Amino acid sequence: MSLRVGEHPGDLYFIRPDGSPVSISAFLGRPLVLIFLRHLG
Amino acid sequence: MQEQYEEILRLGGAVLVVSFVSPAQLTTYLAAGAFPFPVVADPTRQGYQAFGLERTSWSAMLAVRSVLRYLRLILRGWLPRRPREGEDVLQLGGDFVLDATGQVVYAHPSGEPTDRPSVSDLIDAVRQVTVKKDS
Numbered sequence: 267m268s269l270r271v272g273e274h275p276g277d278l279y280f281i282r283p284d285g286s287p288v289s290i291s292a293f294l295g296r297p298l299v300l301i302f303l304r305h306l307g
Numbered sequence: 308m309q310e311q312y313e314e315i316l317r318l319g320g321a322v323l324v325v326s327f328v329s330p331a332q333l334t335t336y337l338a339a340g341a342f343p344f345p346v347v348a349d350p351t352r353q354g355y356q357a358f359g360l361e362r363t364s365w366s367a368m369l370a371v372r373s374v375l376r377y378l379r380l381i382l383r384g385w386l387p388r389r390p391r392e393g394e395d396v397l398q399l400g401g402d403f404v405l406d407a408t409g410q411v412v413y414a415h416p417s418g419e420p421t422d423r424p425s426v427s428d429l430i431d432a433v434r435q436v437t438v439k440k441d442s
Contacts, residue, residue: 268359268401268416274409275357280325280347283334288347290323290354294409297320297436299429302349302360304400304420305390306326306336 311426312343320404320433325349328393355398360416362397367419376421396420404432412436 269275278290290300315322322344326333330348337346349355367373377387390396402424404413413432415424 269357269403269411269414271411271414273411275354275405275411278354278357280349280354281330282345282347283330283337285330290409293321293323293345294405294407296407297318297412297433298405298409299315299320299322299433300358300403300405301322301324302355302358302400302402303324303326304398304417305394305396306328306333 308426309343311430314430315433318430318433318437320437323347325354327352327355327395327398328391332391332393352398358401358403358414358416360399360401362395363399363419364397368397370419373419373421376419380421402429404429404436406436 275290279287280290282288312322324342324344324346325348326346327349328336329350333346333348381387399417399420400423401414401416403411403415406412412435413429415422415428417423
């Protein structure tokens with residue numbers, strides 16, 4: 267089931283193009299538009 | 308895209324784009340063109356799963372409604388291409404806006420492959436978060 271308004275995704279980790287891990291919390295502190303792609307380009 | 312991104316920045320927001328391809332594939336793709344916002348990899352799709360973004364089916368991909376949407380995109384100049392290695396054409400995407408604490412304030416998981424919100428909808432959601440914070 268999709269995350270709904272009012273919910274929190276929890277602590278998520280992604281990988282930067284250079285291979286280093288980054289937490290979603292590094293991008294918080296202000297409104298964040300989060301776009302999950304289907305494919306590149 | 309640049310103008311709309313700058314509008315989000317002016318509102319005090321940020322943008323993060325996530326792809327499920329490997330970091331190496333992402334690096335190759337990003338080398339071909341500059342993106343003004345950060346793009347990260349989620350090869351295990353834990354982010355996709357956390358936001359409930361699932362894989363669709365071939366029958367849904369080829370449903371009349373989806374085919375008609377693709378035809379409209381083609382008429383607007385978009386051209387379909389062969390999937391790159393590692394790409395999963397059945398993985399659905401989605402667009403979300405989180406407030407400063409990480410709470411979801413806008414959610415648009417794609418119901419089918421061509422289902423995405425308008426950028427103005429995303430900007431409006433950022434604006435509402437900003438207004439709420441200032442009031």
